[in-house]
Amino acid sequence: xxxxxxxxxxxxxxxxxxxxxxxxxxxxxxxxxxxxxxxxxxxxxxxxxxxxxxxxxxxxxxxxxxxxxxxxxxxxxxxxxxxxxxxxxxxxxxxxxxxxxxxxxxxxxxxxxxxxxxxxxxxxxxxxxxxxxxxxxxxxxxxxxxxxxxxxxxxxxxxxxxxxxxxxxxxxxxxxxxxxxxxxxxxxxxxxxxxxxxxxxxxxxxxxxxxxxxxxxxxxxxxxxxxxxxxxxxxxxxxxxxxxxxxxxxxxxxxxxxxxxxxxxxxxxxxxxxxxxxxxxxxxxxxxxxxxxxxxxxxxxxxxxxxxxxxxxxxxxxxxxxxxxxxxxxxxxxxxxxxxx
Numbered sequence: 001x002x003x004x005x006x007x008x009x010x011x012x013x014x015x016x017x018x019x020x021x022x023x024x025x026x027x028x029x030x031x032x033x034x035x036x037x038x039x040x041x042x043x044x045x046x047x048x049x050x051x052x053x054x055x056x057x058x059x060x061x062x063x064x065x066x067x068x069x070x071x072x073x074x075x076x077x078x079x080x081x082x083x084x085x086x087x088x089x090x091x092x093x094x095x096x097x098x099x100x101x102x103x104x105x106x107x108x109x110x111x112x113x114x115x116x117x118x119x120x121x122x123x124x125x126x127x128x129x130x131x132x133x134x135x136x137x138x139x140x141x142x143x144x145x146x147x148x149x150x151x152x153x154x155x156x157x158x159x160x161x162x163x164x165x166x167x168x169x170x171x172x173x174x175x176x177x178x179x180x181x182x183x184x185x186x187x188x189x190x191x192x193x194x195x196x197x198x199x200x201x202x203x204x205x206x207x208x209x210x211x212x213x214x215x216x217x218x219x220x221x222x223x224x225x226x227x228x229x230x231x232x233x234x235x236x237x238x239x240x241x242x243x244x245x246x247x248x249x250x251x252x253x254x255x256x257x258x259x260x261x262x263x264x265x266x267x268x269x270x271x272x273x274x275x276x277x278x279x280x281x282x283x284x285x286x287x288x289x290x291x292x293x294x295x296x297x298x299x300x301x302x303x304x305x306x307x308x309x310x311x312x313x314x315x316x317x318x319x320x321x322x323x324x325x326x327x328x329x330x331x332x333x334x335x336x337x338x339x340x341x
Contacts, residue, residue, distance in 0.1 A: 006049040015043055028312060045095060066093055066307060067116065067124040069103045069141075073229040074131040081249075081279050081296070082130055085152070088300035089128060096308060098125075113137050119144050126307040129153075132195040132229075147310035151303045153196045154320070161310070163302045166322045167197050170292040171204030173327055174274050175246050177290070179212050182336030183244040183272065187220030189235065189256055190248030194225055198248045201276060205246050217242075224252040234259050241271060244333065250275035250282040250291055257285050257332070268334035278328050287331035299323045 008026070012019045017040070025032045025040035026049075032040070068089055074082045090100040101124060103116040113133075118124050119141065126147040129138070135155045142148055142157075150162040178186055188205050190198045202221075209216050219238040224247075225231045231252055237259075247253035253275035257267050265271055267287060275282050278293035306318045 006044075006047045008049070011040065011044045011047060011049055014047065015040055062125050062311070063123055064097060065099050065101050065118070065124045066304075067101050067103050067118050067127045067146075068130055069105060069116065069127060069133075070130040071113075071133065071229070072104050072106050075104065076230070081277055082152075084279075085130060085296050085300055088297050089130075089304060092301055092304040096304065098308070115140060115144075119146060125311050128303050128307055132197070147307055147314070149303045149307045149310070151299065155196075159317075161306050161318045161321075163299050163306065163321045163323065165197070165294045165296075165299060166324045167200035168204040168207075170294075170325045170327075171201035171246065171276065172208050173204075174276065174290075174292050175205045175208035176211075177327060177329070178244045178246065178272065178274060178333060179208060179214070181272075181333060183242075184214055185220075185242040185244070186214065187217070187222060187242040187245045188248075189222045189224050189245050189252050191223040191225045192221070194229060201246075201248050224248065231255065243336070244272035245274070247273065247275050250277045250279045250285070250289055253289055253291070253332075254281040254285045257289075268332050272333040274333060278325075282328070282330070285332065290330045290333040291328050293326040293328050295323050295325055 008019050008022045012022045015022065017036075021032055021036075022040055022044070024030070025037040026044060028037070068086060070082055070086070074080060075086075086100070086102060093100045101118055103118060105113040105116070119127065124146065126149075127141065128149050128151050129141070130151050132153040133155070135157070138155050138157065148161070150160055152164060154160065154162045154164060175186060186205075186209065188202055190202060192199055192202045206216060220242050222235050222237065224235060233255065235256060245253075245256060247256060253273050257273050260267060260271055267273055273289065275285075275289040275291035276294070278291045282289040282291045302321050302323060306321070309316050309318075
C-alpha cells in the first residue's frame with residue numbers, strides 16, 4: 001500500500017490549531033508566535049510533512065539550499081572523515097526539507113580559494129564550512145552576509161557560530177589514560193600549525209603532561225602532514241622513541257603503526273599507539289586502536305540546527321558549541337603496570 005502523505009490539516013489536528021495557523025508557521029509568516037511556530041515545525045517534521053519547496057520558495061524568497069564548503073584535501077579519499085560528516089549533514093537537512101549542496105574548493109589553507117558560484121549568485125540560504133579555512137578566506141565568504149556555521153574548526157572571528165568536538169579535553173583524557181597505564185615517555189604525532197583541531201589536541205596532551213610533571217620533549221613532537229594538509233606516507237622519527245604516542249587522528253596512527261611494524265617494532269609490546277576520531281582506520285589497524293570517539297553525528301545535528309535557526313532569525317547567535325566524545329579502549333596500548341612473571 002502507498003503511504004498517505006501528511007497534510008497541513010493533519011498537522012493542524014495534531015497540534016489542535018487551524019490549518020491557517022500551520023500554513024503561517026511553516027511559511028514563516030506573521031501572525032504566529034515564535035514559540036508556537038517552532039512547536040508546529042517540530043511536529044510537522046516528526047509527522048513526516050514535506051514542504052513543496054518549489055512553490056514555497058517563490059513565496060518566502062528562500063531557495064531551501066544549504067551550501068557545504070570543504071577543502072579538496074580533506075576529502076581526497078572515499079574513506080575520509082569529512083565524507084561521513086557530509087553524509088550526516090545531507091540526511092539531517094533532508095529531514096528539514098532542505099538540500100545540502102557540496103562545494104569543494106582547491107585549498108583551505110590560504111585566502112586564494114575561489115568563492116563558489118552558489119554564494120556569489122545567492123543560490124543558497126545558509127553556509128556550513130566543513131574543516132579548516134584561513135581567516136582571509138572566511139572574511140571573503142562572510143562578506144556576502146549569508147548565515148554561516150563553522151563545523152570542526154574555529155578562527156579568530158568573535159562573531160562566528162562554531163560547532164566543535166571537545167578536542168582539548170578529549171586529548172587530555174586520552175593522554176591521561178596512557179599515564180594511568182604507567183607511560184611516562186609520551187610523544188605526539190600531529191602538525192600543530194595545520195588546523196585548530198590539531199592544536200587543541202596537542203594542548204590537551206601537553207596539559208596532561210604538565211599535571212603529571214612529565215617532560216615535554218620537542219624531538220617527540222612529530223609533524224604528520226605537508227603544508228597543504230596531506231598526511232605523509234611515513235614520518236621522520238627520532239632515534240630514541242617514547243614508550244607511547246598520542247596521534248592527532250586515526251589515519252596518522254594507522255600509518256605510524258605500519259611504519260613501526262615494518263621497522264621491527266611490536267605494537268603495543270614495544271610502543272603503544274593511541275589515535276583520535278574512532279574513524280575507519282581505527283579498526284583497519286592491527287592491533288585495533290585505542291582512540292577518542294568523535295560524535296560526528298551530533299556535531300552535524302548541532303550545525304544544521306544553528307544554520308536553520310539563523311536563516312529564520314537574522315539576529316540569532318549561538319557562539320561556540322562543544323560536543324564531547326568518548327574514550328574507546330582497544331588493543332594498541334600496553335598497560336606497563338602489568339609485568340610478565
